[in-house]
Amino acid sequence: MSSTLRLLLDKFTDRIFHHGSWKGYWEVLMQQFKPAWRDGYFRARIVTVKNLSTDMLEVVLKPERAWPTHAAGQHIALTIEVNGRLTTRVFTIASGAGTHQRDKQIRLVTKVKAQGALTPYLHACVPNQWVNISAPMGEFIWPQTEKPLLMIAGGSGITPFIAMLDDAINNTQVNQKSVHLLYFAKPNEHVLIDELSAFQKRCESFSYSILTKQKDGDLEAHLSYFANAQWLVCGPNAMYEQARRCAELINAPVSSEHFAALPVVSSTSLTESETFSLVHNGQSLTIDNQQSLLSQLQQAEQPVTYGCGMGICHQCQCVKKRGVVRDTRTGELSDSAEQLIQLCVSQAVTDVEIQL
Incomplete structure (x- = not known):
């Protein structure tokens, strides 16, 4: 199907069936097969x-x-x-x-x-x-640098480093530079240690340290030895902030993938009228926290897929890229990470970005 025909079908479906795409309209039927x-x-x-x-x-x-x-x-x-x-x-x-x-x-x-x-x-x-x-996302990948690497993991932040080492050791990239991993977790909560041990046995230039804050102290105590390395950090925001401050002091390059904390939302913000920014498909719209996102998009004459308007049919479902919304049926607040929401039963609690 040509891109022109697909565009015409999508416009027809949006106008007649209030659905964003021709393929999406047939979703229920396709799921039978x-x-x-x-x-x-x-x-x-x-x-x-x-x-x-x-x-x-x-x-x-x-x-x-x-x-x-x-x-x-x-x-x-x-x-x-x-x-x-x-x-x-x-x-x-x-x-x-x-x-x-x-x-x-x-x-x-x-x-x-x-x-x-x-x-x-x-x-x-x-x-x-x-x-x-979804398709793969993110820029936190093996860096193209001649410097040694310092990997800093907190808890489940070990996962991208396991993937990087899996590929790098198989492709002999690690043999070309020194790589050390600092792996912090609570006592008895470190995982995939057997895999780290296997990586170390296969590659002499890779080493790792299993650490706990209770026994080994804060992250800062372990960073001064790696001033000449490229730092990669994945873990809680507090860990990232410690690494960032130390990196600034010694001018060490640092890249990160850190877990975002849930923004603090006051109880008054749910009852008193406030305005926020809604970013969608490259456009910005001023919205309030009293009406649903769907209602305000419709009032602004923005093209949007919808159905029952009551949270039942899921036709107004979209991806929230960032921000916090409240479910009008339960009062439950979302987290700030990427997730699917339904526009008809979602109200803004912070600035929000969505992908329609």
Whole structure:
């Protein structure tokens, strides 16, 4: 189908059926033949789900052939249905591109949060179940530098480094420079240590330290030895801030992938009228926190897909790239990470960016 014909069909579908795309309109029918098929997403099949520790989980997926191979260190958005709602969270791929090319599989390793919107439900996924994943995203990849590398991981922030090392050691990139990993976690909560040990045995220029704050102190105490290295940081925001301050003092280059904290939202902000910025498809719109995002997009005469307007049909579902919204049905606040939301039952609590 030519791009011109596709555009005309999408415009016709939007005007007549209030749906953003021709392919998306036939989603329900397509799912009878291809489970979990959704316009704009890729499908992946669950291979295994297993516990690595009391609160760390490994999920192995087999993406469909059309999925583009990732670069080690990148992340994907995973979408599963939870209690009748599509729920999306972002996870770093914990295996290299070479593993995907060889086995046609990718691996996610995540901490299970008791009150999380998605991770507590991953245990219920079964082999051969279809889920949705996004294309690979992110710029946190193996750097092109002659400098030695210092990898700094906190908790589940170990995942991009496992992927990078998986590819780099297989491709002998590590042999060309010294690489050291500082891996912080709570006592007895370090994971994938066997893999780190195997990497070290295969490559003399790679080394690692298993650390806990209680025994080994704060991160700063370990950084002065690596002033001449390129620093890579993945972990909680507090860890990143420690590394950033130290890097500035000794002029060390640093790149990072750190976990964003949930913005503080006052109780008055949910009842008193406030205005925020809504960014969508490169455009910016001033909105308030009293009406749904769908209502305000319609008032601004922005093209938007919608259906029932009550949160039932999911036709106004879109990707929230950043910001916090409130579910008008439950009062529940989203987190600030990328996830699927329904415009008709979402009100802004902070500035928001969405992808229609």
